[in-house]
Amino acid sequence: MILALVGQPNSGKSTVFNAVAGYKAATSNFPGSTVGFTSSKVLVDGREVEVVDLPGTYSLTGHDEAEREALSFLATGEPSVLINIVDASRLGRSLELTLQLLELGRPVVVALNMVDEAQRKGIEIDAAALARELGVPVVATVARRGLGLVELFEAALGAATAGTRPRSPRYSREVERAIHEVEAVLGAVRLPWRVPPRLAAIKLLERDPRLTAELAASTPALAGKVEAEARRLEEQHDWSSEQVVCGERHTVAHALEEKVARTRHAHLGWRERVDAVLMHPFFGLPALIGVMGAFFWLVFGAGKYLEAPLLAAFDKLGAWTGTMVPPDTTTGAILQGAILGIAGGFGIVLPYLLPFLIGLAALEESGYLPRMAYLLDGVMHRLGLHGKSVVPLVLGYGCSVPAVMATRILGSPRDRRVTATLTVMIPCSARSTVILGLVGAELGALAAIVIYVVNLLITAGLAVVLERKSRAVSPGLILEVPDLRTPSPYTVAARTWIAIREFLAIAWPMLVASSIVLSLLQISGAEAVINRGLSPLTVTLLGLPVAVGMTLVFGVLRKELSLMMLVQALGTTAVATVMTPVQMITFALFVVFYVPCVATLAVLWREVGWKETAWITGLTVVLAAVVAVAGRFAAGAIY
Amino acid sequence: MHSNLEQAELRLPVRISSIDGGHEVRARLATMGLLPGAILSVLNRGPLGGPLLVEVDGTRIALGRGVARKVLVEP
Known part of the structure; x- marks a missing residue:
């Protein structure tokens, strides 16, 4: 049985989904459709049902890709029940979608969500009366605190069994x-x-x-x-x-x-006052810089605090294993590789990835992203971009894969292409581990921030160039700005878990396997051959140690691998003893820009086609080389 | 007297008289409650030529200047 979650953007639809799917089932792309809707198996009353989270849509008319996909899924006849998530604090507008869903001829259950938020605004809704008027079950919920969700899904099961087709609304x-x-x-x-x-x-x-x-x-x-x-x-x-x-x-x-x-009268409070500053015509932009600064400072601080003791422990373990099984034997090499792989994931990547994902989830939950779009739309327009491009670009700091998929919210193919290209230039959390774990940890936070700023300036420059390449009118911004919300720890945890699980289940095993492969390549002498082959790029052009060649190859699989393999290739976690500050900066700059990882390449291929993907890949290599060489000389003048 | 939304005074409620522009823009605005006859007010103008922040039906919507110029309003 398939239950589809349908609702307008910002109705709390994904919160409902995360609350029921969060800890248990694996989310996966929905089979049979060209795009992935997130779906998950959920147990309701001992029955296993499939819950599908459809993209938020204001109406059943397909204005952008995301809406068109939601509509075609609903129309193909797969879902048994539509669970319509309605924002109780904007009932009238939310019901405009409900009225259309009633026409689909499929059982509908309405979740009257965010009733707490509505009460704060002084709105009291009679759920029973609404159910009578609509002719479908209505359940009051507060999804971010998990209230009413059991009743909601039970009502959905009931509706599925009864199979009642709602009656169509009547117009003039x-x-x-x-x-x-x-x-x-x-x-x-x-x-x-x-x-x-x-x-x-x-x-x-x-x-x-x-x-x-x-x-x-x-x-x-x-x-x-x-x-x-x-x-x-x-x-x-x-x-x-x-x-x-x-x-x-x-x-x-x-x-x-x-x-x-x-x-009745509303109880407005500090959130409205904070919001007035965040959206202010003069203070809004400085506040934005403050928010982003605080974000990276906190992530970096937490990461650094977690990293050192973990790495020290793994170093000891590695040294101890080395005395038991000599690392130049095959078994020893496999063992050392495995330990370094586990250590890399646990000691280097997780300390930065975890705080990063928590921060990003909190930022998304709070409703700050649309505010960023509003504040930056003026700037974005000057770069020839759409204000909505901000959303994929910010998501790009998390992971390029969902960020490239998020370009679907842009209406025109031209905007999507340009934004997708820019999105892969943004350092994702994996590349952030390289920036933070290498440059930040060894040279200080300021050096790491400089890399982020350089990246942003180059991406902006690229936007201007690409805009000139494909001159067309960019449609204007029409974007709802939802209320500011305090992120609920529960939802943030669920979101973080869904994101981190991907790392634990796919990336980490890959790290360990690659680490073992690298170990074996090292003792068989194959590594030296590959490194020598890459040395015109790594040594001559970039002035890096010859050993980094292999790390860049692995980096195409997963960007985290570059940093971990670097540690292994150099044979120490104390990178500063074998690499100069200039080399670290050059390496980090190159890693930030060159070739998107395989997962990103796959999603790019699907979203913009193979020609564009090949073009973007070529562009990243050229850009990476140029930026890294420039960085090499600029850093050389400083250090 | 008709003027477009971009010229509207801050925090002064105005009524939409008509919306220029293609089907796409009109339909999209309509789904967000921006229909002829709707009453809205401009809360803020975004920095650096950024969008207008308008409020309609208790919902706040950011509208690019280009879009705002297509929305004709009367007091």
Whole structure:
């Protein structure tokens, strides 16, 4: 059985998902669809069900890629129940989506989420009355504290068993007449899509681009009739037909809200005052710099604090094993490789990755990302980018894979291409471990920050160049700014766990295996051959120790490997004894820019095609070499 | 008197009279409650030529200047 979570952006949909999926099941890409929706197996009343988290969508009309995918999933007939997450503090607007979901002819259960937030704003909602009005079960929830979720999923199971089709909402006479006419016209043919005819009629009157195009392609004669009905609506109302239909829905939804909700005075407090500073025309940007500065300072501080004792312990273990089994035998090499691999994951990567992911989850949860988009839109426009590009770019600091996928929120293919290219230039958390664990740990926080700033300036420069390469109009920003929220520890933990699990389950075993392979290559002498082959790049051009060649090869698999392999290739965790500050900076700069990891390459291929992926890869290599050489000479002048 | 949203005074409620621009923009604005007849006010103007922050139905929405110019309003 499949339960689909549907809701508008910022309704707390992902919070519901994380709360039920967080600790137990493996999330995976949903099979059969071109994109991955996150899905998870969940036990409800002893029954295993599949819960799918669909991308947030304001309406069932496909405006961007994410919305189109949500719609086609809903239309293909897979989900048994739609769980509609509704933001109780914005009931009217949220119900506009609910009214459309009722038309899908599938059982619907409404989660009246964030009722605590609504109460704070002085809004009291009668859930039973709402359930009566809509004709579907309504469960009040506070997902970030896990309240009401058991009842919600039980209600969903109940609805699935009963299989009740909700009744369609009714609109004004003229609109109903137009819907009816179009529906009758559509009834005459077999349509290529599986949307119920009434919903298809509504969407065609709204001039849904995809449905309209499909109809025009299959039966052009009908397209004309639909257009005539849309025209008539326009003449009656003097608005465009999508405004008429949306306006109807708006009216019905808000009338419903008035029936079931009572508003008293709101208890506004410190969050509104903090928000006033964060969004301020003058103080907003300095606050943004402060927030990001504090973020990296905290991550770096926590990482450094955790790293030293862990590494010291593993060094002892390595030395002790070395005395028991000599490292120049095959068994010894495997053992040393394994220990270094485990040590690298535990001692170098985790201390920085864990605080980083916690911080990023908290930042996402708090609702600060849309604020960043708002504050930086002016700057982004100057670079020829869309303000929404900020979201994938910021996510890029976590992991390039979801960041590249997040470019789907951008409407135009051009924006997506440019943003995807820039996103892979942003140092992901794995590359951050190289910056923080090598440059930061050895040369100080300031040097690490300089690398981040250099990276940002180059990425901005690249944006300007790419913009010139593909000149086209960038559509303007339309983005909801949700209320500021205190991140709940529970949700942050769940998000962090989902992200870190990927590292533990995939990356770490890969680290250990690669580490063993490197050990074996070392004692067989193959490593020397590969390093020599790469020496024109590593030694001649970049002035690095010859041993780093192999680490760059492994870095394509996983960026963390570069740092770990570096430790192993040089034969010590005390990197400062064998590499000069200039070499560390050159190495870090090269690692930050060169070739995205295989996972990123795969997702790029899927999102922008192989040509663009090849182009981006080539660009990263050239850019990495140029930046690293420039860094080599600039750092040489300082150290 | 019609003017566009970009010229509206801060914190002064205005009513949308019509929305220029293509189907895409109109439809997208409509799903966010920005329809002819809706009452909204501009809360802030973003830094460095950034978007307008408008409030409609208790929801805050950032609107790029280009989009805001397409929204015609009356007092």
